[in-house]
Amino acid sequence: MSSPIPAHLASAPAPLVAVVGGGPAGLLAAQRLAEAGYRVRVFEQKATVGRKFLVAGHGGFNLTNGEDAAAFAGRYGAAGALFQGVLAHFSPADLRQWAAGLGIATFVGSSGRVFPEAQHTPADLLRAWLRRLAELGVELHTRHRWLGFAGETGLHFSDEKTGQEFTLAPAATVLALGGASWPQTGSDGHWTPLLAAIGVPSQPWLPANCGAEVAWSAFFKDKVGRAPLKNIALSCGDHTVRGEVMLTDYGLEGTPVYALTPQVRAALAAGGPATFSLNLKPDLAPAEVAQRLARRRPGTSLPAFLASAFHLKPPVPTLLRELAGPAADLTGSLTALPIPVKGLRPLAEAISSAGGVPFSEVDEHLMLRRRPGTFVAGEMLDWEAPTGGYLLQGCFSTGAWAAGGVARLLAG
Numbered sequence: 001m002s003s004p005i006p007a008h009l010a011s012a013p014a015p016l017v018a019v020v021g022g023g024p025a026g027l028l029a030a031q032r033l034a035e036a037g038y039r040v041r042v043f044e045q046k047a048t049v050g051r052k053f054l055v056a057g058h059g060g061f062n063l064t065n066g067e068d069a070a071a072f073a074g075r076y077g078a079a080g081a082l083f084q085g086v087l088a089h090f091s092p093a094d095l096r097q098w099a100a101g102l103g104i105a106t107f108v109g110s111s112g113r114v115f116p117e118a119q120h121t122p123a124d125l126l127r128a129w130l131r132r133l134a135e136l137g138v139e140l141h142t143r144h145r146w147l148g149f150a151g152e153t154g155l156h157f158s159d160e161k162t163g164q165e166f167t168l169a170p171a172a173t174v175l176a177l178g179g180a181s182w183p184q185t186g187s188d189g190h191w192t193p194l195l196a197a198i199g200v201p202s203q204p205w206l207p208a209n210c211g212a213e214v215a216w217s218a219f220f221k222d223k224v225g226r227a228p229l230k231n232i233a234l235s236c237g238d239h240t241v242r243g244e245v246m247l248t249d250y251g252l253e254g255t256p257v258y259a260l261t262p263q264v265r266a267a268l269a270a271g272g273p274a275t276f277s278l279n280l281k282p283d284l285a286p287a288e289v290a291q292r293l294a295r296r297r298p299g300t301s302l303p304a305f306l307a308s309a310f311h312l313k314p315p316v317p318t319l320l321r322e323l324a325g326p327a328a329d330l331t332g333s334l335t336a337l338p339i340p341v342k343g344l345r346p347l348a349e350a351i352s353s354a355g356g357v358p359f360s361e362v363d364e365h366l367m368l369r370r371r372p373g374t375f376v377a378g379e380m381l382d383w384e385a386p387t388g389g390y391l392l393q394g395c396f397s398t399g400a401w402a403a404g405g406v407a408r409l410l411a412g
């Protein structure tokens with residue numbers, strides 16, 4: 001993947017590129033630029049880099065996804081057209097090859113998600129990556145907070161170890177400051193005023209890929225607590241996602257819930273109620289469900305009948321009673337159970353965020369239109385995508401793309 005050192009760098013001292021933000025987007029940009037022969041300095045406000053990357057490793061660590069290119073780009077919604085080119089430049093296959101180059105083999109799971117082989121932890125990957133960056137001569141400056149722009153090309157920093165402030169004037173800059181969820185990882189979104197100071201507005205931060213709140217009764221919370229519902233289909237509006245959801249004391253979480261956050265957000269923002277429709281038997285046609293229900297013998301309890309006819313076990317009977325009441329139309333309740341959503345979980349808890357720098361503020365190389373020489377990558381751009389490896393791939397690919405934009409600019 002590394003490209004030959006360009007002629008303009010072969011003899012002259014290499015221009016300095018500053019990368020601000022030590023997440024996956026920034027570190028990949030740094031690697032690509034160092035491989036292309038530039039001097040690279042990475043500035044990170046936290047004591048260590050890659051904190052959100054490591055958090056991503058706590059559950060299933062999906063580095064990317066094995067989905068085909070057209071469907072993959074479609075995961076980025078309104079930004080899909082731009083992502084087509086960005087993903088072609090650093091594709092899911094490139095990401096797997098990059099990980100393999102660091103000694104981390106990956107495999108495609110049954111869901112299409114790409115994971116590191118079991119013997120490799122996310123920390124192993126990050127350690128190997130940092131070793132590679134050190135070999136390439138990338139300088140890491142942790143506990144260095146970017147405070148804003150200074151003059152035409154300068155960046156103002158504070159060294160949090162010494163309390164001293166200084167200005168650096170790199171030949172180009174990649175900003176990869178992250179979104180605004182999980183602020184304890186450094187992804188705090190506090191940088192928006194720094195861009196606003198040069199006239200770059202940001203879209204407001206909103207939670208993406210997060211749980212949904214449901215006003216369960218005290219009885220339900222007490223009886224059900226936390227329980228999975230497997231092999232279901234969840235819909236909001238005309239979007240349906242298959243998978244497994246988890247009932248929790250606050251509402252619902254799990255991949256289908258996360259994937260439907262944009263629809264829930266839109267419904268709530270429009271002032272209307274947001275409602276999920278839950279299909280507990282998505283592989284059965286409603287007519288088949290009705291036929292099986294018709295076979296229920298008088299006197300058979302609902303839990304016993306649901307278990308024998310549909311393999312639906314607790315907490316399903318309690319869920320039906322909670323949301324549909326005892327006299328419900330059971331076909332409708334099993335195939336399209338309405339679940340009123342009263343809100344989304346707070347931004348700080350969300351897996352990712354929507355909002356940030358709009359694409360209208362950057363050119364096709366992700367360079368700020370208002371500040372030539374400054375590029376933007378990763379979650380700080382206003383895109384969102386579902387879980388399943390699309391988030392990290394989006395960060396890696398925009399990091400690589402921005403690095404390509406820097407190299408193109410500096411090569412004249």
Ligand SMILES: Cc1cc2nc3c(=O)[nH]c(=O)nc-3n(C[C@H](O)[C@H](O)[C@H](O)COP(=O)(O)OP(=O)(O)OC[C@H]3O[C@@H](n4cnc5c(N)ncnc54)[C@H](O)[C@@H]3O)c2cc1C
Nearest residue numbers: 021023024025045056062146178186187378379389391392
């Ligand atoms: C619980 C959880 C699970 C996840 N699981 C997955 C998964 O399995 N698969 C997947 O694809 N994605 C997953 N993600 C999402 C993924 O971790 C993020 O999309 C990714 O880390 C974003 O990368 P980034 O480089 O854009 O930003 P970040 O990783 O947020 O990095 C930005 C960096 O910029 C630094 N910074 C910010 N402001 C300043 C400043 N002023 N000065 C200096 N430095 C600054 C921050 O400290 C931070 O280190 C998960 C996220 C969470 C929270």
